[in-house]
Amino acid sequence: MNKQELIQQIQHKRSFLCVGLDTEITKVPQHLLQTNDPIFEFNKQIIDATAPYTVAYKPNIAFYECYGIQGWQSLEKTVRYITQNYPDIFVIADAKRGDIGNTSKMYAQAFFENLPFHSVTVAPYMGEDSVTPFLSYEGKWVILLALTSNKGAFDFQCIESNGIPLYKQVITQSQRWGTTENMMYVVGATKANMLKDIRSVAPNHFLLVPGVGAQGGSLQEVAQYGMNAECGLLVNSSRAIIFADASEQFAAVAGIKAQEMQIEMEELLRKYSSLI
């Protein structure tokens, strides 16, 4: 999926919502546990209910990998269900992979060839050759970790060299490897005030922003400091949508929660972007 297609979808749905499919079996409603593949069944119903308000889905791979082969089956069914039924929606493998060149190539193959993901989150620690293998696929994206939403983000990401924090060096240096057409950055919503500074070095890149909702980030602030004319944001919400209700109505409630975010996002798009 190219940048223009993603922007068109944002414009059409008046939303920049990414729904995180971090599906924990212990939180799946009781009545689904008798089905063949409760995690896929849960995801399928969440997807159908939220798709009108959502421009991206982001399964976090850890939540599937922890169930081994069975988990990978649920993951594969989920991503194929999205791309077959909602081909306009951008699908992110939140995998945070990264290894030496010839190994990163295998990870790229895992998510871009063996599975039909549009993008993978990649960790920058190992540098250029750990990232570039993911960039050699037409229409596929790297979403590079810059400033994450967790407490530990401050341990290394903000270490300064010549007054420049590491996350900013990651953003500037990686712009030599990819373009605004195949690279995005992860910037946590819990650090929304730093978005203005990030926009000074990456004005046109899309930013994937986790940490809104359960993790405490503010959508209003993210849009105020991070949105550009083309929106340039995918804001992820996971638990606050998919686990909003644990009854048989879970999907309908998730749909309502997603719609509430879409309405808030429409207003922010009107205020800060030139899309609507």
Place this chain on the structure above:
Amino acid sequence: MNKQELIQQIQHKRSFLCVGLDTEITKVPQHLLQTNDPIFEFNKQIIDATAPYTVAYKPNIAFYECYGIQGWQSLEKTVRYITQNYPDIFVIADAKRGDIGNTSKMYAQAFFENLPFHSVTVAPYMGEDSVTPFLSYEGKWVILLALTSNKGAFDFQCIESNGIPLYKQVITQSQRWGTTENMMYVVGATKANMLKDIRSVAPNHFLLVPGVGAQGGSLQEVAQYGMNAECGLLVNSSRAIIFADASEQFAAVAGIKAQEMQIEMEELLRKYSSLI
């Protein structure tokens, strides 16, 4: 597996060899391609041939993940084969995972509960809460990326703050999270001359050293600068052993290559450690 057990094995086998099971289907000998699971069949024969000279096996997860469910099956069979038949051998999931706390917990579950790995390589970029969930398992280890063996290692790992390179800050700061009993560091053999400096801040930790052999690092230099009285090294070789021969004799040749390294290692243990 605890530190003492690992050291005993090194002493007993007079080896600190780790064999990297980075099994590419395109390099598996022709005659195995007709079997049900060529990758597992290849690994099994490599393991049986090299086990007398080897103290650790390290499947790189990317090489399995790239085949999806089938790859995870081969991986699971491989690690169970090792732990059942060679229970003394240390098994490393070279996964380079790392995510926010509640997600790293799922990765830890994947490798330590669902699969019987003894250790996982972890990327430090996301800081403390991305690492600690792996440390809460008795007898399991984190192997934290410090200074890797690839070209891109210089992009961020050597960035200096107050004269201290990032990889060294990773090593010093992470010593507050784990101990010499549950944490090791990845230090590439291609940077052997930096091992002396690393030993000044981590004298007693085990170091996992990739990059010997195909990647060009020198075993002699690694031992000279990196070995401590208890050895403190696991040196990985992958392609140079497992793909040394592509005929029906591949396993026997791999065994010979592993033995050659063991003999070299025995000499180095005699010279630089107090184990033999």
